[in-house]
Amino acid sequence: xxxxxxxxxxxxxxxxxxxxxxxxxxxxxxxxxxxxxxxxxxxxxxxxxxxxxxxxxxxxxxxxxxxxxxxxxxxxxxxxxxxxxxxxxxxxxxxxxxx
Amino acid sequence: xxxxxxxxxxxxxxxxxxxxxxxxxxxxxxxxxxxxxxxxxxxxxxxxxxxxxxxxxxxxxxxxxxxxxxxxxxxxxxxxxxxxxxxxxxxxxxxxxxxxxxxxxxxxxxxxxxxxxxxxxxxxxxxxxxxxxxxxxxxxxxxxxxxxxxxxxxxxxxxxxxxxxxxxxxxxxxxxxxxxxxxxxxxxxxxxxxxxxxxxxxxxxxxxxxxxxxxxxxxxxxxxxxxxxxxxxxxxxxxxxxxxxxxxxxxxxxxxxxxxxxxxxxxxxxxxxxxxxxxxxxxxxxxxxxxxxxxxxxxxxxxxxxxxxxxxxxxxxxxxxxxxxxxxxxxxxxxxxxxxxxxxxxxxxxxxxxxxxxxxxxxxxx
Numbered sequence: 453x454x455x456x457x458x459x460x461x462x463x464x465x466x467x468x469x470x471x472x473x474x475x476x477x478x479x480x481x482x483x484x485x486x487x488x489x490x491x492x493x494x495x496x497x498x499x500x501x502x503x504x505x506x507x508x509x510x511x512x513x514x515x516x517x518x519x520x521x522x523x524x525x526x527x528x529x530x531x532x533x534x535x536x537x538x539x540x541x542x543x544x545x546x547x548x549x550x551x
Numbered sequence: 552x553x554x555x556x557x558x559x560x561x562x563x564x565x566x567x568x569x570x571x572x573x574x575x576x577x578x579x580x581x582x583x584x585x586x587x588x589x590x591x592x593x594x595x596x597x598x599x600x601x602x603x604x605x606x607x608x609x610x611x612x613x614x615x616x617x618x619x620x621x622x623x624x625x626x627x628x629x630x631x632x633x634x635x636x637x638x639x640x641x642x643x644x645x646x647x648x649x650x651x652x653x654x655x656x657x658x659x660x661x662x663x664x665x666x667x668x669x670x671x672x673x674x675x676x677x678x679x680x681x682x683x684x685x686x687x688x689x690x691x692x693x694x695x696x697x698x699x700x701x702x703x704x705x706x707x708x709x710x711x712x713x714x715x716x717x718x719x720x721x722x723x724x725x726x727x728x729x730x731x732x733x734x735x736x737x738x739x740x741x742x743x744x745x746x747x748x749x750x751x752x753x754x755x756x757x758x759x760x761x762x763x764x765x766x767x768x769x770x771x772x773x774x775x776x777x778x779x780x781x782x783x784x785x786x787x788x789x790x791x792x793x794x795x796x797x798x799x800x801x802x803x804x805x806x807x808x809x810x811x812x813x814x815x816x817x818x819x820x821x822x823x824x825x826x827x828x829x830x831x832x833x834x835x836x837x838x839x840x841x842x843x844x845x846x847x848x849x850x851x852x853x854x855x856x857x858x859x860x861x862x863x864x865x866x867x868x869x870x871x872x873x874x875x876x877x878x879x880x881x882x883x884x885x886x887x888x889x890x891x892x893x894x895x896x897x898x899x900x901x902x903x904x905x906x907x908x909x910x911x912x913x914x915x916x917x
Contacts, residue, residue, distance in 0.1 A: 453914055454809075461863065461908040463809040467816055468892045468904045470849065473792070476816050480809040481767060482917070491917055501718045505764050505917075508771050516770050517812035518803035520761060521819070523698075523779075524794060527691050530827045530850065531835075532843030535791040538668050539687055542675055544796035546787050551675050 453479040454515075455487060465519070472529050478519020485509035552647040555628055561597035563631065564639055571631045575602065575643060576651070578680055579623045584608075590637075591619060593627070596679070599686050599833050603637035604629065606645050615650060621662055622654030622680070683841065686834035690827060695779070697826040698800055701819060702777045707802060710769040710776040712762030717754055725785040726757035727795075758783035763916075766803035777802040813905050817858050820903075825854045852902070859900040862908040863887075866895055873899070886913040 453462040467476035482488045488509055492502055499506075527539040537543040542551045555574035558566075563573060577595035584590050587608055592601040604627055608616065619625060626649040634642035656662075660674050661681065671678040678684045699709065715729050731751035732738065738749040747755040762778035769776040778801045785795065802815065827835065828850055839846040861869075870881040870891055875898075879888045887906075896904050 453911070453916065455911060456908060460910060462911045462914050463907065464909045464914050465809060465813055465816070465905055465907045466909075467820070467858065468896045468906065469853075470893075470896050470901075470903070473889045473892050473896075475820070478812055478816065479914070479916075480807070480812060488917065495915065495917060497917065505767070508768060512771065514771060514805045515808060516767065516803065516805045517807040517809060518763060518766060518770070518801060519812060519816055520763065521800045521816075523694070523798035523800060525792070526694060526820075526823065527687070528792075530694060530824060530831075531687050531690050532838050532846035532849075533687060534842075535668065536794055536797075537672055537791070538684075539691065540794065540797070541679065541688060543672070543794055545794060546789055 453491075454482045455491075463517075467519075469525075469529055472525050475525045475529065476519050476521045478517065480515070480517040483509060483513045483515050485513070552626075552628060552649055559597040560593065560595045560600070560602045563602055563643070564598065564600055564641060566631060566641060569631055569633055569641070572628065572646075573631050573643065574626070574628050575604070576626045577601075577624070579619055579621055579625060579654075581621060582619055589616060589619075591625075593625070594680075594685070596685055596689075599682055599689075599837050600639065603634060603639065603642040604645050605632075605642055606648070611645075611648060615648060618650045618653045619648070620654055620656045620659075622659040624651040624654075625649065626651055682837060686831075686837050689834050690831045690838075693827060693831050694823055697823050697830075698777075698779060700826075701822050702775075702802065705775070707775040707777050707804075708769070708773045710762075710766060710773070710778055712759070712765035712769075712778045712780065712801075714759055714781065715752075715756050716759045717752065717756050718764070724760060726760055727783050727785045729756045729758055760784055761799065761916075762801050763803065766801050770803040770805045774805045775802070776804075809907060813860060813907070817903075817905070821854050824850050828854065856902050858903040858905050860905045860907065863906055863910065864908065866891075866904075866906055869899060870894065884910050884912065 453464050455462055463480040465478050466474050469475045482491060492499060524536050524539050528536060531539060533539050537545065557574050557576050560575060560577060563575060575593060577593040580592040580594050580601050582589060582591050589606040589608055591604040593604050594601040627643060627645050628647045629643040629645040631641055632644050634640060661677055679688055738746040740746045760782055762780060766776060766778050781796055782799045783796055835847055867881060867883050875894060877890050881891060
């Protein structure tokens with residue numbers, strides 16, 4: 453996530469919905485190689501696993517953003533159902549992989 | 552019996568072709584009647600509505616009619632006629648009937664009485680045959696279609712990101728391990744650790760928790776992409792909002808800043824909700840009536856009103872000034888809990904809220 457100039461906050465966003473809570477989480481991504489590398493080290497992510505990701509900041513880096521929408525949370529909102537197990541045909545939950 | 556092309560019940564109920572000979576196939580919801588006439592409510596999943604089949608008992612083999620019970624699957628030829636009593640404009644006067652599959656009344660679990668959602672979860676192989684799950688599954692399909700349509704219409708490309716991932720860096724929580732090793736006879740290194748070099752991929756692999764990182768690779772070439780696929784979390788969260796396997800939609804866009812990102816998110820969700828209101832009317836009306844009397848009102852509200860946008864810092868100030876007692880006390884720097892989020896959404900603003908600019912310490916993904 454891209455750091456703001458205040459040094460304290462990041463350009464993350466969450467969309468919060470009535471009854472559901474967080475339905476979308478996203479951010480503007482960090483496109484600066486050095487800042488991204490520093491963040492990877494700070495989070496103790498093995499640098500050698502991330503060479504390909506870091507490469508996009510070495511070659512033709514661009515500002516970019518994205519988000520994730522949980523499909524079942526959307527369906528919860530649109531159908532008014534209360535339990536996420538009831539908006540997917542065959543739910544997978546702890547101790548349950550039937551069907 | 553004579554072979555005819557099947558017509559879906561959804562089309563038949565909208566048909567004006569009174570007197571036409573038609574074929575219909577589906578599952579029996581109910582059968583009632585007397586010794587002269589039987590009425591079958593038949594559903595094929597094409598719509599929440601069932602069509603009424605009228606049987607003049609004298610013209611049919613009584614042994615066949617005995618097999619027509621709730622849950623049985625039947626194949627009917629008949630004439631489309633105007634209906635007086637079915638609640639629909641049309642019904643079918645049956646001429647011939649074939650039973651494809653019986654459903655023993657003593658053992659078929661979906662008799663016509665209402666079942667609890669908890670019970671239906673235990674028979675998830677049969678619950679698609681209920682009105683509720685028919686409605687939910689049709690809405691789910693329509694939303695999946697609308698997602699692809701939304702992005703395709705705007706020049707986004709659908710990028711397939713891998714399900715099996717060699718990195719565990721997405722920062723989104725516990726992962727399921729993927730391995731082809733013999734768990735009863737694990738290869739070990741000299742130090743005694745599991746030797747993943749001998750595993751299928753020559754390294755440790757997991758099921759993906761997010762397509763974001765690979766999505767970014769696509770955006771750095773195609774400019775606008777989205778993913779739409781299953782993701783997995785091995786978290787032991789037995790709550791009404793968590794699944795171990797769920798689907799995510801992840802757009803990733805070159806040249807977008809956070810403001811563009813918010814605009815896309817808001818437009819996207821409003822489009823989807825509007826699509827549901829316009830294309831899933833019968834199913835939403837059923838769900839509104841049975842489960843949530845404010846559903847359609849809430850969906851309409853979301854499509855018509857701007858989402859409230861504010862920073863994390865502003866949200867914390869509002870929560871601190873609210874005088875509300877929270878289980879988790881509010882202070883700048885805390886990860887907002889659902890009680891805080893719901894207070895903002897449901898009590899302060901009464902509309903969807905977009906929070907931005909979080910403290911970097913509480914956002915663990917890169």
